[in-house]
Amino acid sequence: MIGVCGINPHAGENGLFGYGEEEEKIVPALDVLCADGIDARGPLPADTAFFLAGRGDYDLIVAMYHDQGHGPVKVLGIEAGVNLTVGLPVIRTSVDHGTAFDIAGKGVAEAGSMVEAVRQAAEMSSVPVR
Numbered sequence: 362m363i364g365v366c367g368i369n370p371h372a373g374e375n376g377l378f379g380y381g382e383e384e385e386k387i388v389p390a391l392d393v394l395c396a397d398g399i400d401a402r403g404p405l406p407a408d409t410a411f412f413l414a415g416r417g418d419y420d421l422i423v424a425m426y427h428d429q430g431h432g433p434v435k436v437l438g439i440e441a442g443v444n445l446t447v448g449l450p451v452i453r454t455s456v457d458h459g460t461a462f463d464i465a466g467k468g469v470a471e472a473g474s475m476v477e478a479v480r481q482a483a484e485m486s487s488v489p490v491r
Contacts, residue, residue: 364419365403372404454478
């Protein structure tokens with residue numbers, strides 16, 4: 362199951378926060394996904410979505426912007442964290458720990474996130490595009 366974050370605090374709190382982005386953009390997109398048979402739920406408050414995923418309620422969380430997704434993923438497991446960029450004509454996965462220029466060439470880097478990013482890209486390449 363896919364959890365989709367709202368863009369505003371508390372997923373807009375029924376229009377209390379933001380300018381209606383959840384109802385105008387996210388809910389219609391979720392309706393299309395569900396009509397296509399994709400089990401996607403939301404918009405979810407981002408401050409709890411990653412906790413819910415961590416306990417197994419969701420297989421995947423879609424964040425609306427960089428810091429909304431990266432912070433929680435780094436706390437949950439930076440060593441194996443991977444992010445995906447969607448909407449590109451190519452598969453793009455990336456490590457979640459950043460460039461690590463401070464340890465480049467020192468032989469101390471942890472390779473787990475890179476291995477997982479490559480593994481996920483390879484797995485995605487074998488899945489037919491809909």
